[in-house]
Amino acid sequence: MSTTITPPPPPPAPPKKLNRIGLEVLPYRGAKTTLCAGCGHNSISERIVEVFYELGIEPWKVAKMSGIGCSSKTPAYFLSQSHGFNSVHGRAPSVATGALLANKNLISVLVTGDGDTASIGIGQFMHMLRRNVPLVYVIENNGVYGLTKGQFSATADRGSKQKSGVINEMPPIDCCLMGIELGATLVARSFSGDKKQLSTILKTCLSHKGLSLVDVISPCVTFNDHVGSTKSYAYVKDHEVALQDLNYVPYYEEISVEIEEGETKDVTLHDGSHLRLKKLSRDYDPTNKMQAVQALHDAEGKGEVLTGILYMEQGRETLIDMLGVVDDALGTLPASKVKPGPEALEAVMEELR
Amino acid sequence: MSTLEVSPASSEAGHQHYRVVNDFSIQVGTVNGSGSQTANNVLMRSIFQMGIPVSGKNLFPSNIAGLPTWFTIRANKNGWIARKKEIDFLVAMNPETAREDVLKLEAGAAVVYDEPLKLNELRQDLHFYPVPFDKLVVPVCPEVKLRKLVRNMIYDGVVGHLLNIDFEEIHKALFKQFGPKKAKAADLNWGAVQAGRKFAEEQLKKTDPFSVERMNETAGKIIIDGNSAAALGCIFAGVTVVTWYPITPSSSLVETMIGYLRRLRTDKETGKATYAVVQAEDELAAIGMVVGASWAGARAMTSTSGPGISLMAEFVGLGYYADIPAVIFDVQRVGPSTGLPTRTMQGDVLKNALLSHGDTRHPVLFPSSPQECFEMAADAFDLAEGFQTPVFVNTDLDLGMNNWMSDPFAYPQREPKRGKVLDAAALDKVQEFARYRDVDGDGVAYRTLPGTPHPKAAYFTRGSGHNEKAQYTEREDDYIKNVDRLSRKFASMVAVVPKPEGEINPKAKIGIVYYGTSRYAVAESRDQLVREYGIETSHLRLKAYPFTPELLDFIARHDRVYVVEQNRDGQLLALMRLDYEPAVVAKLRSIRYYGGMPLDARTVTAEFAQQEGL
Numbered sequence: 001m002s003t004t005i006t007p008p009p010p011p012p013a014p015p016k017k018l019n020r021i022g023l024e025v026l027p028y029r030g031a032k033t034t035l036c037a038g039c040g041h042n043s044i045s046e047r048i049v050e051v052f053y054e055l056g057i058e059p060w061k062v063a064k065m066s067g068i069g070c071s072s073k074t075p076a077y078f079l080s081q082s083h084g085f086n087s088v089h090g091r092a093p094s095v096a097t098g099a100l101l102a103n104k105n106l107i108s109v110l111v112t113g114d115g116d117t118a119s120i121g122i123g124q125f126m127h128m129l130r131r132n133v134p135l136v137y138v139i140e141n142n143g144v145y146g147l148t149k150g151q152f153s154a155t156a157d158r159g160s161k162q163k164s165g166v167i168n169e170m171p172p173i174d175c176c177l178m179g180i181e182l183g184a185t186l187v188a189r190s191f192s193g194d195k196k197q198l199s200t201i202l203k204t205c206l207s208h209k210g211l212s213l214v215d216v217i218s219p220c221v222t223f224n225d226h227v228g229s230t231k232s233y234a235y236v237k238d239h240e241v242a243l244q245d246l247n248y249v250p251y252y253e254e255i256s257v258e259i260e261e262g263e264t265k266d267v268t269l270h271d272g273s274h275l276r277l278k279k280l281s282r283d284y285d286p287t288n289k290m291q292a293v294q295a296l297h298d299a300e301g302k303g304e305v306l307t308g309i310l311y312m313e314q315g316r317e318t319l320i321d322m323l324g325v326v327d328d329a330l331g332t333l334p335a336s337k338v339k340p341g342p343e344a345l346e347a348v349m350e351e352l353r
Numbered sequence: 354m355s356t357l358e359v360s361p362a363s364s365e366a367g368h369q370h371y372r373v374v375n376d377f378s379i380q381v382g383t384v385n386g387s388g389s390q391t392a393n394n395v396l397m398r399s400i401f402q403m404g405i406p407v408s409g410k411n412l413f414p415s416n417i418a419g420l421p422t423w424f425t426i427r428a429n430k431n432g433w434i435a436r437k438k439e440i441d442f443l444v445a446m447n448p449e450t451a452r453e454d455v456l457k458l459e460a461g462a463a464v465v466y467d468e469p470l471k472l473n474e475l476r477q478d479l480h481f482y483p484v485p486f487d488k489l490v491v492p493v494c495p496e497v498k499l500r501k502l503v504r505n506m507i508y509d510g511v512v513g514h515l516l517n518i519d520f521e522e523i524h525k526a527l528f529k530q531f532g533p534k535k536a537k538a539a540d541l542n543w544g545a546v547q548a549g550r551k552f553a554e555e556q557l558k559k560t561d562p563f564s565v566e567r568m569n570e571t572a573g574k575i576i577i578d579g580n581s582a583a584a585l586g587c588i589f590a591g592v593t594v595v596t597w598y599p600i601t602p603s604s605s606l607v608e609t610m611i612g613y614l615r616r617l618r619t620d621k622e623t624g625k626a627t628y629a630v631v632q633a634e635d636e637l638a639a640i641g642m643v644v645g646a647s648w649a650g651a652r653a654m655t656s657t658s659g660p661g662i663s664l665m666a667e668f669v670g671l672g673y674y675a676d677i678p679a680v681i682f683d684v685q686r687v688g689p690s691t692g693l694p695t696r697t698m699q700g701d702v703l704k705n706a707l708l709s710h711g712d713t714r715h716p717v718l719f720p721s722s723p724q725e726c727f728e729m730a731a732d733a734f735d736l737a738e739g740f741q742t743p744v745f746v747n748t749d750l751d752l753g754m755n756n757w758m759s760d761p762f763a764y765p766q767r768e769p770k771r772g773k774v775l776d777a778a779a780l781d782k783v784q785e786f787a788r789y790r791d792v793d794g795d796g797v798a799y800r801t802l803p804g805t806p807h808p809k810a811a812y813f814t815r816g817s818g819h820n821e822k823a824q825y826t827e828r829e830d831d832y833i834k835n836v837d838r839l840s841r842k843f844a845s846m847v848a849v850v851p852k853p854e855g856e857i858n859p860k861a862k863i864g865i866v867y868y869g870t871s872r873y874a875v876a877e878s879r880d881q882l883v884r885e886y887g888i889e890t891s892h893l894r895l896k897a898y899p900f901t902p903e904l905l906d907f908i909a910r911h912d913r914v915y916v917v918e919q920n921r922d923g924q925l926l927a928l929m930r931l932d933y934e935p936a937v938v939a940k941l942r943s944i945r946y947y948g949g950m951p952l953d954a955r956t957v958t959a960e961f962a963q964q965e966g967l
Contacts, residue, residue: 098646
């Protein structure tokens with residue numbers, strides 16, 4: 001007896017998931033990470049992939065900038081179809097500024113670390129803030145130098161313990177305080193372990209016009225995740241105080257949920273998207289600079305990690321606005337626009353005769 | 354040394370037995386911040402307007418006001434406009450330096466001085482002209498606080514009379530200097546000139562031999578400083594991003610550029626800027642912005658001097674290894690820190706050619722005149738973008754900050770060469786885009802710009818650790834392959850960098866190689882060598898590093914070759930030692946001056962004569 005067995009037809013391939021501009025998630029991903037398993041930075045890279053995919057941002061419009069360090073390697077691990085530049089230690093702000101001068105239509109995301117920002121690059125960091133350079137500046141803040149094996153950085157809290165037992169005696173530099181003071185127009189703090197908050201903050205930054213600064217506490221599992229460290233997963237989970245419950249509604253979606261009177265504030269962002277800030281434990285007005293500064297100082301005194309939107313100021317001129325440049329990218333203007341004619345040179349020569 | 358033209362003694366001119374026409378130097382000693390620059394420029398320009406070849410050099414301190422400053426003018430009928438070591442005509446306005454200035458003069462020189470200084474008591478062998486400046490200024494300038502400034506214009510009247518400068522030319526030069534918006538100030542100053550003239554006519558008896566006579570050697574020429582010329586060069590080369598940090602002596606390059614950009618590069622249709630200028634927080638940020646802007650497609654430049662270059666070292670190395678264009682104007686000066694920031698030097702030759710760590714080589718251009726500052730701006734941008742690498746333009750304080758007569762600049766007909774850039778349409782046609790693959794064999798790979806709408810366009814930029822697809826690697830074969838490509842790229846530049854200029858004299862056994870502002874002293878020194886020692890020389894003025902075959906050929910044709918430089922250690926000679934075989938190097942000699950003043954011919958001739966045993 002013989003029976004003919006016909007193999008069952010293969011199951012239909014699941015339809016590929018596409019975002020609103022018809023792209024799969026693949027172009028938003030990057031190379032395989034070479035950072036340690038469990039590193040907070042990897043979670044941040046995942047959030048960046050999600051956010052750009054969900055918002056349907058064309059990858060080719062994005063420039064990924066970074067300095068040097070573990071954090072600065074990460075632009076290789078997201079947005080493979082975006083140009084990236086892993087530049088010089090502490091000097092990514094100038095490189096990113098230059099790229100925007102050449103092409104103001106780029107969406108610039110700068111990923112950096114606490115060593116890059118608060119030590120070697122603090123000068124460039126401060127002047128970038130002051131210029132309100134229109135980019136998203138993400139600090140992957142773990143309080144230590146990873147690539148050189150665990151030395152304290154300038155954001156390490158006083159009293160925090162190194163793996164070797166050394167206690168940090170120096171006061172920390174709070175990059176968010178500097179951002180508020182020196183001219184960032186959107187300042188937020190988040191935690192690499194808080195997926196929803198971090199995604200919402202990143203989306204808000206991409207809808208904002210001007211410099212947005214996100215300080216993300218991102219534990220270093222190898223050198224700074226032990227008992228006694230104030231940048232460990234356990235410490236941050238125990239001490240995080242979120243200022244708001246955040247919701248983001250992109251400009252291309254209809255608003256379906258009504259806001260609760262008195263509890264939630266709705267902010268229309270530069271690109272027409274909405275940010276909804278629901279009050280949590282306390283009254284907090286993120287447009288009030290002095291209150292923001294006070295809150296950060298209070299939190300430091302109490303050993304709290306204050307997260308959420310700390311400060312925002314809409315409508316301020318960016319560096320690019322101040323320069324009054326033409327609409328097209330300067331870098332690719334045709335010769336007819338950038339080379340004056342012979343009569344212009346002759347007029348100058350005549351004046352010098 | 355002056356050439357004397359002996360003419361019959363004039364019975365009215367006392368002991369004036371000979372005349373020296375259109376061949377002398379004037380030095381004006383004043384106090385910094387006293388407004389003497391205007392008076393000096395008017396004096397220089399009026400001689401220029403009389404058709405006489407002239408140069409003016411401001412020898413100033415690093416100070417806002419109060420320290421001694423000197424201005425030297427050289428007028429020479431043969432066109433020798435290098436600084437002249439000997440001063441023929443001194444205007445002594447500064448009590449602090451007047452005595453020393455007078456004691457340094459050679460016998461026969463003339464001295465116009467502020468009467469109370471009583472300089473005539475110091476020596477018997479000079480022609481003294483006392484002028485009571487404080488008395489003369491009172492009637493022409495009722496406003497007391499302006500007198501310090503206007504006072505200096507009086508010596509223009511005195512010197513104009515003594516040297517027989519046409520007062521119509523002084524008037525014209527003065528009103529040009531002030532411009533139509535400051536006509537009132539010009540009138541006030543013209544009054545001071547006339548007061549000086551009147552005093553000299555009535556009270557001074559000319560005894561010195563120096564005077565000017567109209568020539569026709571400057572018709573159609575312009576007067577401009579090298580920094581302004583470089584600024585114009587960048588604008589006509591299509592610069593779009595300019596970043597800078599103030600530093601003497603380069604600041605005026607960008608400051609002048611800002612003025613011209615507003616005028617020449619505001620888009621006619623929209624009224625918006627087709628350029629961006631950012632004053633950075635330091636030179637590190639300035640070069641970082643240039644690197645970022647060039648990476649994103651701009652013609653970007655910065656301007657600095659030696660201390661700024663030191664800060665730029667890391668970025669320049671990154672630009673070299675990551676194939677990123679950059680144009681850096683280096684207006685060279687003496688020393689780090691408080692060094693001698695207002696003195697000139699060719700001090701950054703070796704440093705710029707080799708700047709940064711690892712194996713690096715950078716092209717360096719050596720302009721010698723405002724005209725070359727203008728032309729080499731376009732050369733530098735074409736090289737930087739064509740070869741995707743940082744390029745230095747080594748000018749110096751003497752060229753950059755002093756006023757020079759020049760032929761008017763020719764309009765650059767050549768269109769900007771933007772190099773190997775693939776846009777979206779070009780990417781459609783290529784099978785694969787590999788950022789650092791040497792497709793054409795010249796070491797120059799193709800690049801894409803961020804913002805190019807194509808899925809193949811993106812690549813990741815990083816330092817030296819990358820393979821030809823721009824992926825991270827630490828493999829030795831990948832590293833060697835890349836640095837060998839960069840060597841090929843550097844070798845490819847030899848064919849396109851500006852070629853040297855000079856002359857091979859078939860009778861000459863000795864050659865002279867030089868570059869930049871040494872040009873003027875060398876030209877005059879070669880003339881001195883013929884007239885004083887009967888020695889003919891060949892000469893070759895280099896315009897660029899990497900060296901081109903003309904240099905090797907020049908050395909081969911001579912027994913000995915002197916390399917003239919304005920630095921202590923013979924920096925260009927050191928580069929030649931690196932690049933050439935020992936047999937070639939054995940023929941090289943070195944003439945160096947490093948005192949911070951613009952090079953003069955006498956120094957070159959004396960050193961040459963000593964080394965040759967003449």
